[in-house]
Amino acid sequence: MDDNVVGRAVSRRSLLTAGAVGLAAPTAVAAGIAPAARPASAATGATRTIAIYAEALPGGRYGYGLAPGQATVPGPVLEMWEGDTLEITLVNRTDQRLSIHPHGVDYRTDSDGSPLNASFNAPGETRTYVWRSHEMVAAEGRRFMPGSAGYWHYHDHAMGTDHGTAGLAKGLYGALIVRRRGDILPEKQFTVVFNDMMINNLMAPDTPMFEANLGQRVEWIAIGHGGTFHTFHLHAHRWADNRTGMLEGPADPSQVIDNKDLNPGSSFGFQVLAGDGVGPGVWMYHCHVQFHSDGGMAGLFLVRNADGSMPPGAEEAIHRFHGHAQHHDEGVQG
Incomplete structure (x- = not known):
């Protein structure tokens, strides 16, 4: 099943490595639904083990999945607390050399996921990688050494070249979130990867249409790959340019934005309330480099009514997007 079909709720499996007693944290969450909004908490030092399966997909793509036959592009959202x-x-179920390499967390050379350190899976091989995280600690001079919390990502680092260039081009990537205790958990999560001139290795009109009901807390994870520079823009919604996308108080100096650079190897995330202040409707997300969006780097964010019904004009806007996207190479008219 294609997880990115327009007109269908986008499916994303999210693994939350929780250590707190009584915290309902499923090992896999489908249909883009994350745990309900509430403060996160966890016991320091918890260890969780998971299996990830790397598999070939139709169209020359490759993906990661949490079970055999469940690989997707992007792969599952992986989560842990500091x-x-x-x-x-x-588990490498392909005939290619590949690996899994993280950003933002701690690991030893044997879990680096790079051929430099002989850290990869040969075709058909199974290998264990260990990722650790740590909390912020006090340093001299009233300063603090940062912890691991943030919106990060993981990807192949071995297919095609020693830098995993072929694996990245073919879809071997996904989101990695490290939470700080006390962070608010979203109700839904969407992963958007700008990979050269594609979104999640697709182009409009086949790019994902993400859906939420009015007022739901939605978390966006944006990741850049490939060799092209981009900017990520979300219509009608805005966020604080900091770790979480939310202001921490009236004196928080974080700039409030709705557009941010998204370049190869970079990542960021934020939470918004769907349709907050603007209401339900069909809102676009896209690269704001004009010839990139004209070339198909655009998708839709459908904010339904609070009861889940379609708002007036939404169906027409979706059809209009399809018609516009199918003629993107004609250039700007009028």
């Missing part, structure tokens, strides 16, 4: 450890058993 202080926790994630042990990943990567």
